[in-house]
Amino acid sequence: MFQDKGALISLPAADIAKVRVPGSIFPAQELLALELREDLKAAVRLIKDICEDHGVDSLVVARPEMFTNGPTTAWLHNRIGGxxxxxxxxxxxxxxxxxxxxxxxxxxxxxxxxNFERFVKLQKRCPELIRGLASQINSAFTFPADASIPTVILQPAEGLMNLDPAFLPFCLVRHSVQATFDQIALSGKIDLTENFSRCSRLIYVPLSEIALQSEGFCRYIAREIAAAFFDPTVGVILALPTAETAESDMKAGIETLVEALRGIPGGIPSVASHRIVLASQECPESFLFQGSRRVELVLHNSLDAWLHPPEYYGRFDHIVVAASRATDTRELYVEYIDHLLGRRPEFYWLEHLALHPNDTGLIAAW
Structure with a gap:
């Protein structure tokens, strides 16, 4: 693959349009100094580091769609060497x-x-693009038989993102999002060291918008939340979902979570809890793995799990992967997850009959 002769990297157009790039083609290292989202920098840094380890170049092309004919492609190949x-x-x-x-x-x-909706449309409308790919990196999507794409797993040796989340107490007032915000505001300052001091078990759940559209997944986490309310030895951290734009704040993430859970039956009290907390982003390892408490991870298949190395996943005492997969594709997905996490997790298969919001509607893409 690219370890032999180097990599030319292109970026999502929406990200690159917001910054002034050094040129049409430039070293990947220069991109890391630009004001871009951390996850995108992490993906570029991962590729760059692998190239550096093999003594080859990694370059960024700002607008690959420009190079479609003889003269332009000849110019491109002249600039990128081998x-x-x-x-x-x-x-x-x-x-x-x-x-x-x-x-x-x-x-x-x-x-x-x-983004997921766009991807589903892309599969349906542009199958020729899929057939033109040599591999999919850090994903295991299933496609029509004539467009099967092998998976390549690339992971960092250590975490690639700077994580410094803010925390708020969890609350769910089912009849009103605003009432939920009011309860959180009235609950006072949160002291995680004190709140988790009696907890011998910590459940960590990074969330996504797609995960919260899954009724099965919401029922699963609602059960864990409800149980934790009445067990002083259990703490729960819900890392709020990332939105399309980096400008979205915790309030938007809380609203997404409340809207997802308010219709799920369960015994969640309508008061704030300081042992069940909301994080503005994913949590650093130094925070999760403190003391001798048991730490468990609940991971939905829509999360970018490649951002962490297998050693990170090896530190959890238990991992549940919640996934929507057609029965005939599960074996392939399990193999992919085993390699990505470096271990065999427990799988929680999400299946429901309702068409929307649902789990089965995601099977074709995932």
Whole structure:
């Protein structure tokens, strides 16, 4: 793959449009100094580091769609030297390919509702793009038989993102999102060291918009939340979902969570809890793995799990992977997850008859 001769990387158009790039083609290292989202930088850094370890170049192409004919592709190949592999980092809107190169797709942020919807449309409307790919990086999507794409797993040696979340107490007032906000505001300052001091078990649940559209997944976490309310030895951290834009705040994430849970039956009291907390983003390892408490992870299949190395997942005492997969594709997905996590988790298969919001509606893509 690209470890032999280097990588040409293209980025989601929506991200690259917001910054002033150094040129049409430039070293990947220069991109890391730009004001871009941390997850995108993490993907580029992952590819760059692998290239550096093998002594080859990693370059970024700002607008790969420009290079579609003889003169432009000749100019491109002259600029990139012997690089033969193009990696399109895609948020689901499109997959861009460069003629004359071996093209790979690196899908990310498909836990965002709009991105996932775009990806599903892309599969249906542009099957020729799928057939033109040599591999999918860090994903295991199933496609029609004539467009099967092998999976390549790339993971960092250590976490790639700087994580410094803010925390708020969890609350669910089913009849009113505003009442939920009011309860949280009245609950006072949160002291996690004190709140978790008696907890011998911590359940960590990073969320996505797609995960919260799944009735089965919401029922699962609602049961865990309800049980934790009445067990002082259990703490729960819900990392709020990332939205399409980086500007979205905790309030938007809380609203998404409340709207997802308010219709789920269960015994969640309508008061704030300081042992069940909301995090503005994923939590750093230094916070999760403190003392001798048991730490469990609940991971939905829409999360970008490649952001962490297998060693990270090895630190959890138990992992549940909640996933929507057609029965005949589960074996392939289990193999993928085993390699990604470096261990065999417990699988919680999400299946319901309702058409929307549902789990079965995601099977074709996942």
């Amino acid at each position: 690089i033969e592999d193009h990696i399109c980092i895609s948020d689901g809107r499109t997959v861009r390919v460069v003629p004359g190169m071996t093209n790979h797709a690196f899908f990310m942020r498909l836990g965002v509702e709009k």
